[in-house]
Amino acid sequence: MKPHDTRTGRGRPRAFDRAAALAKAMDVFWAKGYEGASLAELTEAMGINPPSLYAAFGSKEALFLEAVQLYSVREDGPDWDAVLEAPSARAGIARLLDESAVAFTRRGKPRGCLIALGALHDTGANASVCAKLRAYRTGNLAKLRRRLERAATEGEIPRTVDCDAVASFYLSIQHGMSILARDGASRATLLAVARAAMDAWACLTSPRGPEGDARSEASTKRGPV
Amino acid sequence: MKPHDTRTGRGRPRAFDRAAALAKAMDVFWAKGYEGASLAELTEAMGINPPSLYAAFGSKEALFLEAVQLYSVREDGPDWDAVLEAPSARAGIARLLDESAVAFTRRGKPRGCLIALGALHDTGANASVCAKLRAYRTGNLAKLRRRLERAATEGEIPRTVDCDAVASFYLSIQHGMSILARDGASRATLLAVARAAMDAWACLTSPRGPEGDARSEASTKRGPV
DNA sequence: CCTGTTATGTATCGATTGCTACATATTTAG
């Protein structure tokens, strides 16, 4: 039983605020990514030395995973479960995108989403971390899809709608906003993107749906430029 | 005058194919990112030793920038200039998204976009590379916006359309597709996302446009969950 | 007090990072 976070009251007490140190580490990982954040930066931001970090969190990887957990629970990131609880799928997704636009452009905080950008490249050494973040993202995709499927059964949208495609569409927007935020996009711009994505709701959930033939001009012209 | 690529015919000739080695390096950077790709991996994939790499390309950073240049020129990535040349903005953007969906899911190639994912985190050491990739992306955003503005002046879309918002919307989709591809999305899924984004064209470029009041349900319900 | 337990600071560890010194090999110019 490792005493990473258990406080038995025995021995010398911890001299730093574990939660505060974790929050500091989260910001570093958020800004630099998992591999880009060095132990030196982490320990300096957390105000502790490496042995304290390892005694309290176990390893860099475990610290990162705790930071991601904190990110997904605190208000730093958008609230995905609210998407499921919202009275309508449309309202839930709209709220998700709005909250993302706000969360990705907080003053004094890194831009974009820790879960979307934290570890995109599998370099071998970070395979486990990379896969875990991927699981977060695919889990979010499943949440979106299930909410849309429920909307289809409840009559909010037609049953002909391709829920998987619409879910991928909105998740793509949410991920794309992270990169736009990294590139300096303003909160107003991200909110405009969110609004545009919701303006598209009517088109995506129309009875003929995305499987319709409403793109005659687009992809048939694939001849030479 | 550094002889990185100039061939004067003097001295011992190069024993490897510079272009082929660059293509191999591009694949490594594409898969691992700039910082995630180590010299050991690069030299092994290129089939050369470090001194040959530095004699031919100058540095890891210069090699990466050449790889990015190659990526943006060859068919590996989508053709952004075709967006400008297409007869209509809608057809150009549709083609861009379709080509992206295909390019991000090529068999035997890394998933997603090198320019979108290659160096998202500024860790200090890679600041220059990070800024250069960002310049690529913001340049693409400008290309999209200018094409939409031209469409507005030519009557393809109403003048009331917020071209900057629509451009950010479609670039967000294109960036988001890279992350979806990284997470294992199939080519069919990405093509469905592209199609959904183009289905939204009518909504985004309707006379009332994205600034309309067509989201009464979405954001007014921001009360407690 | 003493013993056991846990945390902290210093000072590293071996491994890996990007990069290069150096001697040798292979070419052209004269």
Added chain:
DNA sequence: CTAAATATGTAGCAATCGATACATAACAGG
């Protein structure tokens, strides 16, 4: 041929990486 120029392979550079050994400090239970 000789001399200059460029490339290659070996071997290793200083710096940094994540992670620890060790002695000491600060607590609880007895």
